[in-house]
Amino acid sequence: MLYVKAPAKINLTLDVLHKRNDGFHEVEMIMTTVDLADRIKLENREDGEILIATTDQFVPNDQRNFAYQAAQLLQTKYGVKQGVTITIEKEIPIAAGLAGGSSDAAATLRGLNTLWKLNLSLDRLAELGAQIGSDVSFCVYGGTALATGRGEKIQEIAAPPSCWVVLAKPKIGVSTAEIYGGLQIDQVKHPNTQAMLEAIDNDDYEGMCQNLGNALEQVTFHLYPEVVSLKEQIKRFGADAVLMSGSGPTVYGLVDTELRVSRIVNGLRGFCDEVYAVRLVGERNLLD
Numbered sequence: 001m002l003y004v005k006a007p008a009k010i011n012l013t014l015d016v017l018h019k020r021n022d023g024f025h026e027v028e029m030i031m032t033t034v035d036l037a038d039r040i041k042l043e044n045r046e047d048g049e050i051l052i053a054t055t056d057q058f059v060p061n062d063q064r065n066f067a068y069q070a071a072q073l074l075q076t077k078y079g080v081k082q083g084v085t086i087t088i089e090k091e092i093p094i095a096a097g098l099a100g101g102s103s104d105a106a107a108t109l110r111g112l113n114t115l116w117k118l119n120l121s122l123d124r125l126a127e128l129g130a131q132i133g134s135d136v137s138f139c140v141y142g143g144t145a146l147a148t149g150r151g152e153k154i155q156e157i158a159a160p161p162s163c164w165v166v167l168a169k170p171k172i173g174v175s176t177a178e179i180y181g182g183l184q185i186d187q188v189k190h191p192n193t194q195a196m197l198e199a200i201d202n203d204d205y206e207g208m209c210q211n212l213g214n215a216l217e218q219v220t221f222h223l224y225p226e227v228v229s230l231k232e233q234i235k236r237f238g239a240d241a242v243l244m245s246g247s248g249p250t251v252y253g254l255v256d257t258e259l260r261v262s263r264i265v266n267g268l269r270g271f272c273d274e275v276y277a278v279r280l281v282g283e284r285n286l287l288d
């Protein structure tokens with residue numbers, strides 16, 4: 001039996017460059033891990049079955065679960081005869097832009113690599129992860145990275161300046177496919193990825209705050225105006241900078257003092273039920 005942690009990610013930048021012939025979009029994103037994590041228990045089964053148990057009734061408990069797909073991929077690629085019971089204690093909100101499902105898949109890949117003694121490299125696990133979803137490769141490594149391609153090409157970068165992150169998720173679930181589908185490529189507002197890379201490199205908190213940017217905001221904001229109001233609230237209650245993560249609808253605020261974190265969290269009471277005060281993890285492997 002083995003426990004693995006599956007942390008959420010946020011996007012510090014998300015740029016969309018163009019639409020590809022395979023239907024995906026070419027992206028350039030800076031992603032970083034935060035210390036809000038699902039907990040996954042992996043227990044060997046001699047009957048070869050893959051079973052999913054989850055604490056959240058809205059998470060699928062069959063082949064649709066990305067953790068199931070991760071286990072099945074390892075079984076078929078490497079002729080594994082064992083099965084596994086995967087118990088997912090869900091902490092990361094679902095369909096939120098925080099890569100919860102992708103991180104569960106990545107943690108399952110890492111965990112089963114150990115439990116089933118497969119001895120695969122992280123690079124190989126990340127390659128396999130890309131077959132499940134574009135965000136899984138990043139989640140295999142965690143830490144902070146520049147992700148390109150459809151999101152699966154990962155280049156590790158330094159950890160961003162340490163700070164608090166207030167995450168707020170409105171009561172709506174967003175479909176990533178719908179948001180990419182609504183994007184008009186000639187109207188994209190491109191973030192300055194280079195400036196963000198420089199800010200991170202220089203451990204420059206203000207520079208990081210000034211250069212947050214997400215090309216998908218305009219689509220999600222148009223479809224769900226409540227996300228715009230939430231972003232305004234977080235800013236008004238004192239965050240240094242605010243951005244939507246991924247395709248949304250979660251919005252996060254960066255703050256560098258604990259006192260202001262509680263002010264924002266208290267201020268959001270009544271506007272938003274799902275609020276989390278977390279920290280950037282930034283570096284790889286701090287959570288396992």
Ligand SMILES: C[C@@](CO)(OP(=O)(O)O)[C@H](O)COP(=O)(O)OP(=O)(O)OC[C@H]1O[C@@H](n2ccc(N)nc2=O)[C@H](O)[C@@H]1O
Pocket residue numbers: 011014023024025026027029096097098099102132133134135136149150151176177180181245246247248
């Ligand atoms: C927007 C981002 C940013 O990190 O994250 P989330 O909001 O999901 O957390 C990712 O690009 C999401 O990655 P992920 O959620 O793994 O997406 P996938 O399952 O691979 O794709 C779901 C659908 O989104 C669209 N898609 C996804 C990635 C991409 N580069 N271009 C796309 O057009 C496609 O329509 C695809 O069918």
Ligand SMILES: Nc1ncnc2c1ncn2[C@@H]1O[C@H](COP(=O)(O)OP(=O)(O)O)[C@@H](O)[C@H]1O
Pocket residue numbers: 059060064065066067088093094095096097098099100101102104105174176246247248
């Ligand atoms: N382990 C899982 N946890 C959460 N959602 C999952 C999981 N496996 C599959 N899903 C499906 O993935 C969809 C996207 O969820 P999630 O990964 O939480 O969001 P996002 O892609 O916005 O980061 C959900 O609607 C759900 O049906």
